[in-house]
Amino acid sequence: LAPWLVLQLEKNGVVVSPLPPDIQNEIQKKESTQPKAKACQQxxxxxxxxxxxxxxxxxxxxxxxxxxxxxxxxxxxxEEARYADPYSGGKGNSIRFMAIAPCDDSLKVEGVSNLYCAGEKTGLLVGHTEAIITGFLAGYNAVCRLAGKEPLVLSTELAAGDLIYFMHQEMKTQEGMKKKYTFSGSVYFERMLDLNLYTTDLKNIERRVAKTSLKGIFKSKIL
Structure with missing residues (x-):
């Protein structure tokens, strides 16, 4: 990148560079360059x-x-830009969602009694927060399995539980398999708004968790 562009990026953390009309036209002719091709549909x-x-x-x-x-x-x-990752640059990118493990809402993999999965293994799930939530749940339920206890399924009264439930239900349909699910935007963010699940009020979130009797659940000792 040009030095002035690097300085702007390092100062602001972001650069928004308008595309000239001729470049826009050239890019729009290529289907793979469109934002709808991204896994992160937000x-x-x-x-x-x-x-x-x-x-x-x-x-x-x-x-x-x-x-x-x-x-x-x-x-x-x-003018002198190059791609560091992926090396294929304009001809390819990361390949994702090729190894989803069919699982239930406790994240237990179908057909295996003692295997739990998280992140993009659980379905068409996108995002760091989503990976953290499913990672906590899968780990918790794996220990529950060792202790001979019933696995936890998060309540759909919580955004975390509803996301897992909604994604798995949608994936049973042909149209749902074309979408991605994330708190950050796209179809699930719209659902959060519709169900009044979206909030940044920490006290409200704490009350919701307490209402489902799940407050402190991951701090509880299982074994």
Missing amino acids: YNLVEYTKNLILLDTGQAKLMTPFFPLEILRKIKGF
Whole structure:
């Protein structure tokens, strides 16, 4: 990247670079470059088709599924750009959701009595928070299995439980298999709003958890 672009990225943590109309037209002809191709469907917004958006993640993260290098280098500041990861750059990206393990809402894998899974193994789930939640639940239930206790299924009165339930229900349909599920946006964020599950009020969240008798559940000793 051009030095002035690097300075801007390091100072602000983000760079929004408007795409010239001719570049927009060239990119829109390529299906794989469209935001709808991303696993993270919360980025499927028009702003991502009209701008190049960079995030400072230690390196410069380009927020688009694919962007051919020969087109990228036509843009001011990107004339000498190169891809560090993935090496295939504009021709490929990370391959995801190829090894989902069918599981129930306790995250026990079907057909195996003592195996629990988390993150993208559980289904079409996207995000760090989602991975943390399912990781806690899978680990907790694995220990419950060792202790001969019933596994925990999170209540659908909580966003965490409803996300797992909703994702698994949607994945039973052909249309649902085309979507991704995350707290950050897309179809599940809309559902959170509809069900009044979305809130940043910590006291309210604490009351909801207490109402389901799950307060402190992961602090409780099982063995």
